[in-house]
Amino acid sequence: MAADFNWAVGGEAGDGIDSTGKIFAQALSRAGRHVFTSKDFASRIRGGYTAYKVRTSVDKVQSVVDRLDVLIALTPRTIEENLDELHEGSVIIYDGERTTMQDVEIPGEMTGIDVPLKRLAEEAGGAIMRNVVALGAACEVAEFPIENLDSALEKRFADKGQKLVDNNKEAARAGRSYVGEEYDHEFDYDLETTDEDYVLLNGDEAIGMGAIAAGCRFYAGYPITPATDVMTYLTGRIERYGGHVVQAEDELSAINMALGAARGGARSMTATSGPGIDLMTETFGLIATSETPLVICNVMRSGPSTGMPTKQEQGDLNQMLYGGHGEVPRFVLAPTTIDECFWKTVEAFNLAEKYQLPVYLTADLSMAVTEQTFSPDTFDMDAVEVDRGFVVDEADIDGHMSDSGGFQPHEITDDGVSPRAFPGTADGAHMSTGLEHDEQGRRTEDTEMRVAQVDKRNQKVETAREREDWSPREFGDADADTLVITWGSNEGALAEAVEMLDDEGLDVRVLSVPYVFPRPDLTDDVEAAENVVVVECNEQGQFADLVEHDVLARVDRVNKYNGVRFKADELAAEIKATLAEGAEA
Amino acid sequence: MSSDIRFTDFKSDKQPTWCPGCGDFGTMNGMMKALAETGNDPDNTFVVAGIGCSGKIGTYMHSYALHGVHGRALPVGTGVKMARPDIEVMVAGGDGDGYSIGAGHFVHAVRRNVDMTYVVMDNRIYGLTKGQASPTSREDFETSTTPDGPKQPPVNPHALALASGATFIAQSFSSDALRHQEIIQKAVEHDGFGFVNVYSPCVTFNDVDTYDYFRDSLVDLKETDHDPTDRGDAKDVILDSEKEHQGVIYQNEESVPYHEQHGVDEDMSVIPDGAPEGATDLVREFY
Structure with missing residues (x-):
C-alpha cells in the first residue's frame, strides 16, 4: 500500500470540528485520494474534547491506525488526548495567540506551527473562519494543492452565497501563505492527487440511500445517537421519490407508524439504537405474527442503559436475536462495510417482503459516523432489484379464498409464504393481529391451527435458509491454519491487520459474516483450522457464543x-497475542 | 367504491363475545353505518383496534384491519393513512388504551391532524381484566384495585384534545343510535383528525356510569346555543364538570389535514421493480 497520511483537527465540542474535518476529507476525496474518517466526540452540544480524524492514501483505506502526522489543535487537551498517536515527525498546528494555547508545549521532537488563526481569519472577513485558516496551513504542511480545498469549500458554502465562499478561500490562502513565509521548513509530506472520482459517505447515509433505492417510501423515527443521521439523510430526499419521513413522539410510536405504513403496502422502515430497540421490542412480536414486512435498523452504541451514547459497541446482538416474549421469527443482517450498508439495506427490504417478517439491519456507531471514499460505480442504481414477494391483486386473489369466501393472508403453504393483499384490493379485506389466528387472520385457540401457524412462520425461515445466499465474505490466505471470524464493522480494520500480519509472516484466513440470522454454517471452516479467533466489539463475545453453539x-x-x-x-x-497465548497453553 | 354498500357489509362472520347489553355493540353499529353512509366499502377501509374489550372490534368488523399492541393504535393508523391517503382510516380503542397506556400518542395524533377518525369507547372501567379503575373513572369509584376510589381526578379527554390543538372534538352515547351515527359521520367527513369519545356503558363492572345515568344526565349540544366553531364555547363545555354533553363540541372548519400540510398524497404501495428514476442523483450528491 502507498504511504498513508493521518490528519486530525481537535478542540472543544462546538468549535466546528466536525465541519472542518469534513471539509478537509471532501478536499482529499475531490483530489482523487482515498479517505477514511473517524470521530472522537462527546454527547454534549458544547464543551468536552472532540476530534475528527482523516486517514488518506492513493490506495484504498478502510481503517484507522494509531498514528497522527498532522494535528490541528484548538485546545491543549487535543494534544494530550493524542500523545500516543503523535510521533517525532508529527506537525502540530495551533494558534499561540489564543489565551488557552499561549503556554502550550510541543512535546519532544515534534514540530509546532504557530499560526495566528483567529487574527488571519478576522482579516479575511470573520473570526468564524479560523478553522479554515488552519486548513490552509495544513495544505502547506502536507504539500496539498489548495485548489482541492477551494472545491470542498464551494460545495460546503454554495447555498450561503459567493461572498462567503470567496472569504473562506481567502482565509485558507492566508493560512497557507503564513506557514510558507514564517516556516522555512521542509516537511515530510507530499499529498499527491489522482484523476480518480470518488464519493464520500458514512454508514448512516449509505443506509438511507439504500432505503430510497429499494423503494422505501415511509420512514418513522425518533432521534437517537448514532442513528439520527439516517433520518436526517432521508428528510428532504425521500420526498423527491414520493416518500415521507415522520418524527414520531417516541420509538413506540415510530415502529407502530412504520408497521401501519407496511400494512398499507409501503416499503417501510425505522432506525434507532439499543435504547430504542428496547421500546420497539414491544411491537416486534406483532410484526412477526401478523407477517408484516418491516426493516428495523439498529445502529448500535455502547450500553447498557444510557451507557456511553457516543461510543462504539456491538453489544445488541443477543437483544436482536432473542428480544421479545414468545418465539418470534426474524432475520438479522449486519453489513460489514459502508458500501455494504447500501446493498444490505436493499437486501433487507427484499428479504422482509419475500418472507413477510421483521428484518433487523444492524450497523454500529463507528461505521455509522465514519466516512469512506468509494468509486461512484459501487452504488450502481441499475443493479438494484426490487422483489416484493407474494403479492396478489384483484385478478389472482380468487385462488386464495377460504370456503366461506374470506381472503387468507396466512394461508398454509409448503414454503410457509402466504399471499399478501394491499388495502384497496377488492375482496382482500382481512384483519391482521397479534392474536394467534387462522388462515384468514381470525382469532383462534384451536390447537391444530396454532401448531400449523407456528410451523408455517418457522417454515419461512427454513425456506429462506435454502433459497438465499447467506455466505460470509472471505479474504486473507484461504489455506492458513489460523481462522479469524468477525461480524459487522470490524472488517476494514481486520483486512488491514491481515496485511500487517502477512508482512510479519503470519498467514490468516478471515471470514467476515454479514448474516447473524440466518447465518452461514461455519462448521467445516472451524474444524479445518488449527486456531480460531472471533473478533468483536463487546465483552461477552456474543457472536463467539453463536459460533461455539453452531460448531x-x-x-x-x-x-x-x-x-x-x-x-x-x-x-x-x-x-x-491471542495465538501466542494459545501456543503457550 | 360502490354505491350499494350496506352497513352490514362491514360485519364480519364472527359473533361478538361482548357481554349482552354492552355499549360497544351500539358504538360499532354506528361506526359501520357512518362508514357506509360516507360511501366507503370494506375493501377501501382500514380499521385499527387497540387492546381491551374495545380492541375486539377489528374482529367483529369486516375491512382491512390491524388489531395491534395495547395503546399504539393511533400510530398504526397514522402510518396507514400516510402510506395510503386513498384509504379511509378509522381507529378504535377504549379509555384505557387511549388515555392511559396510549395517552402520549393521543396528544401527538391530535397535533398531527392526520385525516382519520378516532373512536374511543369510554366505559370508565377496565372490563376485559374484570373491573379495575380506568383513567376516566370517577374519583370515588370503588374497584378491585381502588377499594376507596382512585382519589385522583379523571382524565378529561376533550380538554386534552383541545389543549393539543384538536380540529374536531365530539362526544356521543352508544345507546342514542341516530345521534351517535350522525356524530361519527361528521368525524369521518372532517378534514383532519376526527375525535369522538363515546359513552359506551359496561353493564358488568360499572354500576355507576350506566345507561340510565347517561340517559338522564346528557345534554345534547344541538339543543343548546352552543357554537362548535367557537373555541371559547368549546372550552366552556369541556370544563363544565356539572353536566354530561353529547354532540360536536368543537370543529375547526379551516382545518388543513396533515397530508395537505406535508404534500403526502401518493399511494406508497406502488413502487418500481428497480431503484426509482433519478436515484443516481443521490450518489452524485456525495461527490
Missing part, C-alpha cells in the same frame, strides 16, 4: 469494549 467447539476471542473501535495495527497485535 460445538471452543474458539479464542478478541473483545474490545472500551468504547473505541478496533484499529488495524492494534488488532494485528491482539490476534498475534
